[in-house]
Amino acid sequence: MQFGIFSVSDITTDPTTGKTPTEAERIKNIVTIAKHAEEVGLDVFALGEHHNEPFFSSSPTTTLAYIAARTTTLQLSTATTLITTNDPVKIAEDFAMLQHLADGRVDLTLGRGNTGPVYPWFGKDIRAGIPLAIENYALLHKLWREHTVDWEGKFRTPLQSFTSTPRPLDDVPPFVWHGSIRSPQIAEQAAFYGDGFFANHIFWPASHTQRMVGLYRERYAHYGHGDADQAIVGLGGQVFMRKNSQDAVNEFRPYFDNAPVYGHGPSLEDFTRETPLTVGSPQQVIDRTLEFRDYVGDYQRQLFLMDHAGLPLKTVLEQLDLLGEEVVPVLRKEFAALKPAHVPDAPTHASLVAARTIAKEEVKA
Amino acid sequence: MKQRKLVVISAGLSQPSSTRLLADQLSAAAATAAGKLGVTLDVQVVEVRDLAHEITDHMLTGFPPAVLKQAQDEVAAADGLIVVTPVFSAGYSGLFKSFFDVLDQDTLRDKPVLLAATAGTARHSLVLEHALRPLFAYLRTVPLPTAVFAASDDWGANSVEGPLRARIDRAAAELAREVERREPATVADPFALTESFEDMLKSL
Numbered sequence: 001m002q003f004g005i006f007s008v009s010d011i012t013t014d015p016t017t018g019k020t021p022t023e024a025e026r027i028k029n030i031v032t033i034a035k036h037a038e039e040v041g042l043d044v045f046a047l048g049e050h051h052n053e054p055f056f057s058s059s060p061t062t063t064l065a066y067i068a069a070r071t072t073t074l075q076l077s078t079a080t081t082l083i084t085t086n087d088p089v090k091i092a093e094d095f096a097m098l099q100h101l102a103d104g105r106v107d108l109t110l111g112r113g114n115t116g117p118v119y120p121w122f123g124k125d126i127r128a129g130i131p132l133a134i135e136n137y138a139l140l141h142k143l144w145r146e147h148t149v150d151w152e153g154k155f156r157t158p159l160q161s162f163t164s165t166p167r168p169l170d171d172v173p174p175f176v177w178h179g180s181i182r183s184p185q186i187a188e189q190a191a192f193y194g195d196g197f198f199a200n201h202i203f204w205p206a207s208h209t210q211r212m213v214g215l216y217r218e219r220y221a222h223y224g225h226g227d228a229d230q231a232i233v234g235l236g237g238q239v240f241m242r243k244n245s246q247d248a249v250n251e252f253r254p255y256f257d258n259a260p261v262y263g264h265g266p267s268l269e270d271f272t273r274e275t276p277l278t279v280g281s282p283q284q285v286i287d288r289t290l291e292f293r294d295y296v297g298d299y300q301r302q303l304f305l306m307d308h309a310g311l312p313l314k315t316v317l318e319q320l321d322l323l324g325e326e327v328v329p330v331l332r333k334e335f336a337a338l339k340p341a342h343v344p345d346a347p348t349h350a351s352l353v354a355a356r357t358i359a360k361e362e363v364k365a
Numbered sequence: 366m367k368q369r370k371l372v373v374i375s376a377g378l379s380q381p382s383s384t385r386l387l388a389d390q391l392s393a394a395a396a397t398a399a400g401k402l403g404v405t406l407d408v409q410v411v412e413v414r415d416l417a418h419e420i421t422d423h424m425l426t427g428f429p430p431a432v433l434k435q436a437q438d439e440v441a442a443a444d445g446l447i448v449v450t451p452v453f454s455a456g457y458s459g460l461f462k463s464f465f466d467v468l469d470q471d472t473l474r475d476k477p478v479l480l481a482a483t484a485g486t487a488r489h490s491l492v493l494e495h496a497l498r499p500l501f502a503y504l505r506t507v508p509l510p511t512a513v514f515a516a517s518d519d520w521g522a523n524s525v526e527g528p529l530r531a532r533i534d535r536a537a538a539e540l541a542r543e544v545e546r547r548e549p550a551t552v553a554d555p556f557a558l559t560e561s562f563e564d565m566l567k568s569l
Contacts, residue, residue, distance in 0.1 A: 134562075135569050154569055184558045185565060192562035204428045211556040219558070265425030274430055 001335045002346050003328045004044025005037050005320070006079035006236065006303040009057035012310035015258040020310075023056050027063070029313045033306075034067045036317050038074040040324025046077035046109065046303055051085075051118050054260070061094040068102035075348065076102055079236075079303065080111025080179045080198075083140070084132040085122035087156060091136075092143040092164040099169040104349025109177040109198045109234075110137060112186075124155075130185050131155075137176075141193065144173035172356060175347040177234055177301075180212065187212050191219030196232035196346070199296070202305060203261065205274050209235065210295040217297065229343055234301035235292055238277045241322045245280035251315075252279050259309035282326040289327075290334055298339045300346035302331070369544050371395060371406040372443035376413040376450045376461035377483070384483045385412070387515045387533075388449040391481060394537035395447065402545040409443075411436045413464050420460070423467040437468060441552045445477045445544040446506070448497070452484035456496045465504065469555065474505040476550065477543035479536050480512035490514040507543060511536040 007030060013020040021029065034045040045067065047060045057063060064076040076098070081091060091108075099106045112129045113119075119126040135153045142149055143164040151159040168174065177196035180186035181204055190197040197216040199209040213233055220231035240255075242248035249268065256268045256279075271277050278288040289302065304323065307316045345351070373392045377384030388410065396406045413420070419433035429437055440446070450461035465473075480497045482489070493512040501508045513536050519529040560568070 130565075131569055134565050138566065182555070184556050185560075188558055188562050188565070203426065205431075208428070208556075215556060215558060262426045266422040266430065270422065270430060271426075274428075 001299070001332065001339070002043040002075065002301040003323075003331065004042045004046065004075070004077075004301070004303050005033070005306045005323075006044075006046035006048070006077075007033070007057075007307050008048040008079070008305070009050060009055045010260050010308050011054045011056055012258075012260060012308065014310040014312055015254045017312075027056055029316075030057075030063065030307070031067055031070065032313065033316055033320070034074065035070050036320050037324075038071045040320050041328060042074070042320070042324055044075045044077055044301065044303060046079040048079045049082050049113075050115075051121065052115060061098045064106070065098055065101050068098070068105060071105075073105075075105050075107065077106070077177075078108045080109045080113075082113045082118075083110040083136050084112045084126075084129055085119055085124050086136075088136040088140040089143065089156075089159070089162070089164060092140050093166075095174050096144070096164065096166050096168045099174055099349070100166055104169050104172075104353075106349070107175040107177065107196075107347075109179045109196075111179040112183075128155075130183065133186065134189060137178075137189065137193075141173075141176075144168050169349065170353050172349060172352045174349075175352060177232075182208055182212065184212070184215055187216035188219050191216050191225075191231070192223055194220065194223065194225035196234055196300070198234040198301070199236065201236040201276055201292075202238045203275065206276060206292075206295055209276075213296040213299075226344075227342070229297055229340075232301075232344070232346060233296055233299035234303065234346070235296060235299060236276075236303055236305065237289060237292070238275075238305045239285045239319075239323075239327075240279045241282050241285055241319060241327070243281060245284055248279050248281065255309040255311055263309070282322050285323075285327050286330050286334075289331055293335065293338065298335075298343045300344070366403055366405045367545070368405050368407060369399070369444040369549065370439075370442055371399075371408045371445050371447065371540075371544070372440050373408060373410045373447045374413060374440070374449070374461075374464065375410060376448075376458050376464070378414055378451065378458075378460075380414075382451070382483075383515065383517070383520060384449050384451050386520070387481055387483055387513065388447060390533055391447050391449070391479060391513060391537060394533050395445070395479070395540050398534070398538045398541035399544060402541055404541065404545050406445075406544070409439050411439065411464075413460055416464070417460055420463045420467055424463065429467065433467075437472070438552075440468065441472050442550055443476060444547065444550045445479070445540050446473070447479045447481065447540070448501070449481040449483065450497070452482055452489040452492045455489070456492060457482070457500070462500070465500070468504075471505065471553075473501075475547075476506050477540055477547070478506040478508050479540045480508055481514070481536075482512075483515050485517050487514070487516045487518065490516070509536060509539040509543065511539055 177198040178190035217228035240252040375388040450457040
């Protein structure tokens with residue numbers, strides 16, 4: 001099982017000091033955070049994409065390429081890449097490029113984006129979010145698998161004899177996860193292609209995640225990619241830890257109360273009860289995270305949101321220390337002990353290359 | 366006897382409130398009228414005041430806390446609704462409106478709704494027609510022809526069998542008839558897949 005962190009790249013004032021990092025500080029801090037994730041033994045770093053303040057990450061592959069050069073084992077991913085407003089041709093090119101530079105340590109999570117004003121800046125309409133996701137991904141999927149592409153669709157200019165360059169590393173496209181909070185169509189899309197399904201899991205009650213993952217697994221089996229329990233599932237999560245759980249609550253509360261998205265709304269206690277947010281000791285985080293498996297089954301990737309809401313860099317790095325030293329080693333062991341042998345790990349470039357080699361040999365035989 | 370579900374949404378703020386008083390009289394009259402048509406009403410009351418924080422949380426986070434979700438599920442499963450708001454600043458109260466603002470689209474589609482309001486004086490009575498009726502038309506409900514307004518005067522000692530009582534009974538009878546003649550409400554599953562991927566590709 002893979003463990004890692006994801007960042008939404010918000011630039012938020014620290015409510016306890018009134019200090020707001022500059023863009024330059026926050027961007028360099030993200031690199032430090034990603035490097036530290038590798039240092040403490042995490043597997044994955046995923047970065048969001050936004051085209052509006054207070055977020056900086058408009059160009060995730062640039063940031064990820066830089067991180068790739070500064071790390072050696074860290075898997076680089078996104079949270080999420082906008083399949084609606086980006087041109088699928090540019091996604092195909094950017095991520096194939098990143099794949100080469102990062103020696104294959106790349107996958108991506110596609111999302112639609114829920115910020116209404118962003119769509120028209122890119123010539124799109126949020127009301128067409130689902131059709132955009134369906135058509136754009138169909139093209140992206142084709143561009144990575146066919147050398148010369150003819151294409152005509154509803155949302156972009158037609159392509160005649162187009163080749164997306166560079167070609168995917170070893171001719172194996174990056175693994176794709178599809179992210180959605182509550183759209184069954186996206187679970188269906190992930191299942192149709194045999195891709196992964198990533199449940200945001202942090203803004204909504206667990207019951208939603210359970211339904212979405214259940215649908216994805218059922219349809220994954222329907223489309224013949226394997227049994228339902230072999231589908232590839234990733235979950236978000238959100239934690240804040242200190243050795244002493246009351247210290248964690250006291251320290252995190254001002255950040256929670258003023259956070260983007262849910263700040264000034266429910267109390268920390270309400271939100272902890274209603275969503276998978278866990279604020280407390282490393283042991284509490286371990287216990288809560290193990291419970292996720294009870295409602296989604298054995299899953300392949302767990303990412304935590306650690307660096308948002310104005311938390312200072314020093315605190316985020318301390319959180320990563322706790323995650324890497326005290327939480328993840330236990331979770332690895334516990335999840336591994338529970339997982340049956342026929343449930344696969346999350347695909348990596350190496351495993352996809354190996355799977356293709358086996359498939360080719362089967363064809364020959 | 367047929368079994369049907371009636372949900373009463375009362376948005377008074379004081380306890381007890383005249384809004385709840387009117388709501389209770391309307392639901393009692395509806396149960397009586399339905400009984401005459403061979404329908405037993407299972408009545409649930411939603412006091413919006415009790416959900417005020419949760420409604421705001423829903424607006425800010427995008428999902429309903431558990432107790433609000435339970436109330437929303439009851440509303441979604443209702444065969445008929447009675448909605449009662451106090452008049453605030455020439456309209457329904459903000460809290461009353463907010464309860465409906467956070468319902469999923471089409472939750473109330475085709476449900477018969479008895480509209481009612483309370484205020485200090487009868488000068489506010491057209492709030493029913495210029496504010497509530499358009500709102501519930503927009504929500505694709507079936508607002509009943511008779512809407513019921515009660516002012517402080519109506520609660521006076523000599524008016525138990527007065528014009529308010531007659532309006533309550535007429536509106537309740539209209540609600541009972543609409544509930545009786547409909548099939549029981551069904552609730553759509555928001556996570557149900559309504560088309561396969563092949564259909565989605567084709568419909569592009």
